[in-house]
Amino acid sequence: MAETLRYPPNVLLGDYARAMAGLALTALPLALLQVTPWIAGPLALCALLFAVFALRTAQRQMTRxxxxxxxxxxxxxxxxxxxxxxxxxxxxxxxxxxxxxxxxxxxxxxxxxxxxxxxxxxxxxxxxxxxxxxxxxxxxxxxxxxxxxxxxxxxxxxxxxxxxxxxxx
Structure with missing residues (x-):
């Protein structure tokens, strides 16, 4: 008999919250403010990392x-x-x-x-x-x-x- 395992919703919700907070702190300044390139580069890199984390969390949510x-x-x-x-x-x-x-x-x-x-x-x-x-x-x-x-x-x-x-x- 097969046993089905999943990631608990509370863990996934916490990861989604961290990803969204990170995106808000990094992508919003890029979208709303005029920032110099030496600040925009690191912000964009961090925004990319938070986006990948959000996608990884979605993948874990959809995986059984x-x-x-x-x-x-x-x-x-x-x-x-x-x-x-x-x-x-x-x-x-x-x-x-x-x-x-x-x-x-x-x-x-x-x-x-x-x-x-x-x-x-x-x-x-x-x-x-x-x-x-x-x-x-x-x-x-x-x-x-x-x-x-x-x-x-x-x-x-x-x-x-x-x-x-x-x-x-």
Whole structure:
């Protein structure tokens, strides 16, 4: 039976609010005021970054992630399917918003047969996806980076056999 996972609306609304605030602070001065080129350039670049963030948020809103015993599927814009028996890499990264790693999010990248799916820890059911991916890593005999292993431990998920210390992360 397939499990359907989505990003919670409150997370998406917060991201939309940040994107719109950023666009208001950067694009509105460009549209309403006459600014010098040395100010307009950085404002335009920041406006572009906020616009990309808004598009990425819309893409996350339209994406439905389904997981079953056979595969992980991201259905929507830039969708992909990765069969568990074809999983060839799992990367788990932590991004801190504060210096002491007190707050932040994780991003998982799953790769298999030319397809890539990226999900972040705001996805409802993120831990279940990672647990299933680790099962596939064990079954497929894959080796994980030290960073991924450390992040699995931080999630409370037992990783496959640890890597030797000389393996690059």
């Amino acid at each position: 992630v389904t997981m079953d015993e056979e595969a992980l599927r991201a259905e929507g814009p830039l969708g992909a399917t990765i069969r568990w028996d074809a999983l060839s890499d799992l990367r788990l990264r932590y991004y801190a918003t504060k210096r002491g790693r007190d707050d932040g999010w994780m991003q998982a990248t799953l790769i298999g047969r030319g397809s890539t799916i990226r999900i972040d820890s705001n996805l409802d059911g993120f831990d279940a996806v990672i647990e299933r991916a680790v099962t596939a890593v064990r079954t497929n005999g894959l080796r994980l980076s030290r960073v991924t292993i450390d992040n699995l431990l931080a999630l409370g998920i037992t990783p496959p056999e640890p890597l030797p210390e000389d393996t690059p992360s």
